[in-house]
Amino acid sequence: MSMTIHPIxxxxxxxxxxxxxxxxxxxxxxxxHEYLDLTGSRLGCGQGVCRAxxxxxxxxxxxxxxxxxxxxxxxxxxxxxxxxxxxxxQLNEKGEVVALSPIQQKFLEHYSFQCGYCTPGFVNAxxxxxxxxxxxxxxxDQLDQAITDxxxxxxxxxxxxxxxxxxxxxxxxxxxxxxxxxx
Amino acid sequence: xxxLRYLGKALRMAAAPLLAATLLAACDSSSSPSAPAAGSTxxxxxxxxLALGRxxxxxxxxxxxxxxxxxxxxxxGVELASPFGKFYGxxxxxxxxxxxxxxxxxxxxxxLHDGVTPDRHLYPAMPYTSYRSMTRADSDAIYAYxxxxxxxAVASKExxxxxxxxxxxxxxxxxxxxLKNSLSDASVGQSPAWLRGQYLxxxxxxxxxxxxxxxxxxxxxxxxxxxxxxxxxxAAPNITPAGLAAxxxxxxxxxxxxxxxxAPQGSAYGEMFPVVxxxxxxxxxxxxxxxxxxxxxxxxxxxxxxxxxxxxxxxLDAGKRLYTAVCAGxxxxxxxxxxxxxxxxxxxxxxxxxxxxxxxxxxLDGIEAQKFPGxxxxxxxxxxxxxxxxxxxxxxxxxxxxxxxxxxxxxxPERIKSMRLTTAH
Ligand code: FES
Ligand code: FES
Numbered sequence: 001m002s003m004t005i006h007p008i009x010x011x012x013x014x015x016x017x018x019x020x021x022x023x024x025x026x027x028x029x030x031x032x033h034e035y036l037d038l039t040g041s042r043l044g045c046g047q048g049v050c051r052a053x054x055x056x057x058x059x060x061x062x063x064x065x066x067x068x069x070x071x072x073x074x075x076x077x078x079x080x081x082x083x084x085x086x087x088x089x090q091l092n093e094k095g096e097v098v099a100l101s102p103i104q105q106k107f108l109e110h111y112s113f114q115c116g117y118c119t120p121g122f123v124n125a126x127x128x129x130x131x132x133x134x135x136x137x138x139x140x141d142q143l144d145q146a147i148t149d150x151x152x153x154x155x156x157x158x159x160x161x162x163x164x165x166x167x168x169x170x171x172x173x174x175x176x177x178x179x180x181x182x183x
Numbered sequence: 184x185x186x187l188r189y190l191g192k193a194l195r196m197a198a199a200p201l202l203a204a205t206l207l208a209a210c211d212s213s214s215s216p217s218a219p220a221a222g223s224t225x226x227x228x229x230x231x232x233l234a235l236g237r238x239x240x241x242x243x244x245x246x247x248x249x250x251x252x253x254x255x256x257x258x259x260g261v262e263l264a265s266p267f268g269k270f271y272g273x274x275x276x277x278x279x280x281x282x283x284x285x286x287x288x289x290x291x292x293x294x295l296h297d298g299v300t301p302d303r304h305l306y307p308a309m310p311y312t313s314y315r316s317m318t319r320a321d322s323d324a325i326y327a328y329x330x331x332x333x334x335x336a337v338a339s340k341e342x343x344x345x346x347x348x349x350x351x352x353x354x355x356x357x358x359x360x361x362l363k364n365s366l367s368d369a370s371v372g373q374s375p376a377w378l379r380g381q382y383l384x385x386x387x388x389x390x391x392x393x394x395x396x397x398x399x400x401x402x403x404x405x406x407x408x409x410x411x412x413x414x415x416x417x418a419a420p421n422i423t424p425a426g427l428a429a430x431x432x433x434x435x436x437x438x439x440x441x442x443x444x445x446a447p448q449g450s451a452y453g454e455m456f457p458v459v460x461x462x463x464x465x466x467x468x469x470x471x472x473x474x475x476x477x478x479x480x481x482x483x484x485x486x487x488x489x490x491x492x493x494x495x496x497x498x499l500d501a502g503k504r505l506y507t508a509v510c511a512g513x514x515x516x517x518x519x520x521x522x523x524x525x526x527x528x529x530x531x532x533x534x535x536x537x538x539x540x541x542x543x544x545x546x547l548d549g550i551e552a553q554k555f556p557g558x559x560x561x562x563x564x565x566x567x568x569x570x571x572x573x574x575x576x577x578x579x580x581x582x583x584x585x586x587x588x589x590x591x592x593x594x595x596p597e598r599i600k601s602m603r604l605t606t607a608h
Contacts, residue, residue, distance in 0.1 A: 006504070025507040025516050047524045048513060048562055071512030075504060076570075 010077045012036065013087030022074055028067075029053050031074035032084060040085035040120050046070045050155040052121045056083040056128055063135070064128050085120035088127065102175070103127055106167040114158035121154050126168045133178035140179050143172060225320065228327060236328025239321050242387040242470070243314070244462035245329075248272030258282075258335040263308050264415060267401060268344030270308035278334035291326040292319055298362065304354035306342060312403060313389035316365055316382070360402075366391050369409040369423040370480030376469075380477025383470055388462065390478075393419040393454060409478075411538075416548070416604075417453025418540045420532070428484035430532035437475040441466065444555040448532040452550055453541070464556040489535065490589035494581065498592065502582025505575055509567060518587050524562050534588040539580055543594065543602050546576055573599040 008031070009018035020035055032038040032055070044052035047070065054066040058081040067076075088101040100108070103126045113119045129150030138146045147168050156164070172178045225232045240246075249272040251260045259274040276282040283291065286301060294300045298311035305311060366385045370377075384390045396404045396412045411421035420426065427437070431448050440446035441463035444456065451459040466474065507516065513525035520527030528534055533541050549566030567576065573596035580599075581592035 024504065025511055027512055047521060073508035073511065076508035 006075060008074055008078055010079060011081040012038070013083055024073075024075065026074050028055065028069035028072050028074045028077060032069065038084050038086050041069055042117050042120055043070055044117065044121075044155070050118070050121070051125070051153050052118050052155075054121045054124050054154075056087075056124050057081070058083065064131050066125055066128050083124070083127075085123050088123060101127070102171050103130065103168065106171050107164065110163045110167040110170075112163040112167050113156070113160050118154060118156040118158075118160075122151065122156070122164050125151050125154050126164070126171075129168065130171060130175065130178065133172060134175075137178055137180045140181070143169065143179055147172070225324065227323065232324050232327050233331060235321075236324035236326070236331075238465070239325050239387065240328050241462055241465040242383060243317075243325065244388065244458060245275065245325070246461045247457050248309075249275050250461075255333065255335040255337070257329065257332055258337045259339050260337070265308060265401070268342060270306060270342045270344075271340035273309075273339035274335065274337055275329055276332050276335045277330045278336050281336055281338050282334060283329065284334055286326075288323050288326045291329075292322040295322050295325075298354065298358060304352060304358075306344075306354060307401060308342075310389040310392045312362055313366065313385055313392055314387075315362065316386035318386075321387075363405065366395075366403070367405045367408045368477075370477060372476065372481035374476065374481050376473045376476040377481050379470070380473035380475070383466070383474050384477050388458075388474065390422065394422050413540065415454060417455075417544055418538070419454070420536060420541070422478055424478070424480045424484050427479060428486050429537070430535040431486045431489075431530055432479075432532065433486050434472075434475045434479055434483060437478065438468075438471045441471050441474065443557060443559060444553070445526070445559055445561075447527070447530055450526050450553065450555070450561060452545070452553070456553060459556070488589075489530070489587065492585045492589055492591060494585045494592040498578055499582055499585060501575075502578040502580075503586075505571065505579045506582055509570065510579070513562070513564070523560065525564065526561065528583060528587045531587060534583050535590065536588070537590060539584060539590070539594050539598070540602075542580055542583065543576070543599060546571075546579065547599070547603060568603055573597070573603075 004024040005021045006024050007019035007021045009016070009020075011017065012032075017036065020031075022031055022035060029041055029043055032041055033043075041055060042052035044050035046053075048068050051066070051068060053068055053070040055069045056064050057067045057077070058064050064083075088104055089097045090099040092098050099105075101123075104123055107113060107119065107123065107126075112122070129147065132150070133146065147165055151161075151164060151168065154164075225235055245257065248261045248263060249257045249259050251258075254260050255276070257275045259272045261272040263270040263272070274282040277284040279285050286294075290301050294305065294309075295311055295314040295317055297315070298305040298307065298309065368381065372378075372381075391403055391408060393414060394409045394412060396407050396410060397414075398404050409422045409426070411426065412419050420430075436446040436448055440448070440451065441459065443464070444451040444459040463471070463474075506514075510528075514520055514528050515525075518528035518531075520529075533545065536542065545564070547566055547568040550561075550564040552561065552563040554560045571579065576599045577594045577596045580594040584590040584594065585592050
């Protein structure tokens, strides 16, 4: 297969991007890093296992899901809405961070991460989970399972799992409407 | 995990990189099991008989139906879906109340040979139509081995069948026309290896039970042995000599596949995964050779090269773009696969299959991460039912079929639509 250049357009973190001409087979993570200078997504395993690289895909039906950017071509996102870890904090007009998202804040407070390599993936996974709980709240006794299911595939080599878990649980319990009373 | 869930999820598309296969073949030779001496010279109750029984229990793949992923060995409970309803593997531990503890060796043989237990008629979901050819000595060895297992007091689950199939005595009438003394052969041969392979494949491995088509009464269609069948979500492919040659199998690759679950033509998925996992990986080198000799025949056909196929360039280009967007990250831009990550598309027998059924199932449902014998494993493949629409999946299938399968670009969006699971998002 010879290399072909195709322009690509999408929305990233609420802003339109492109059309940018990029080689046909480029992976999303390389597109983010090399073309857009969005280097927050981490390349860990590069083969779809660790989930350090996940980005959020916002679907037209209002749901969101994680997509592994290391094994997904940039052209898969043509015309779609994407959020990366850079899209969560509030910035002022100068581009400075003025407030973290609740989950970022809680990860900090819990010292959830050590080296931080896996953190962008966990931030995105937790965000997707919280958004899902907003659409489909779970009973309190199902919350632990929901968090486990939401984060389970993410690997943290510094083994911060428990603190990630606890931080997500705290945000879920503190945010109205995510957890139902009773069964 | 139930068999049904295996069907839905544990699918893995085709060919492993040569490097991995070679490494595994090397692994295998160091730990290759040897078959205990078979036959009538083995003394009842001796260590030799128990070792033989253990080997034969694996060769007959008893665990696939009688051991669940979370249950005690041989305590039953594995679900087997069929067009007639659901069957469950029974408890075959020596428990006196729920298992086979009260049976003697004659009764055990009668169950394998005639499908009749001391209490009732078995349904042919228990492959007595194949086990019927098992020798009495081998049946006794399996019986002796099972009677050594820990008894487990778990009741067997009743089959959940529609009327009139729920009337067990009906099996009496079914057996008259359909229980035959031997199965027909798909290949030709007479060498000792072929004869041993015939016994291993038909009587013990019961290959025909999944790979031969069935008639309306659920009976094996003996006029088309091993020609392929679709009992579950993943279809069992045609494994006749012509069917295997058409998708590139050689004797060496087949042996590697049975021993390790992975070969240049593909990796085991669907119901074949537990077969390798629980059964064929334990076969001795000689027996593996025998099984492949039987499947391919004494004079195997040469594996066919991939044919050059022409197709609509615009459609093909659309498929190629989809491939580079969602598949190439793991399967490689050139379809070469990635060692320990994903199998190659080039030379892949699922891609080369004239029937695109399994290719579509793999793309729609994905395949669970798989751990193969030795040190090999493959990562999970996500299902794309929620990511790609019918048209896109048809374009992708056709790109794969034309580029690496030598097959026509004849997959339609309607075909994809009809194969989506209603439970898939
Ligand atoms: S870097 Fe993408 S999953 Fe590991
Ligand atoms: S904090 Fe180091 S990998 Fe998770």
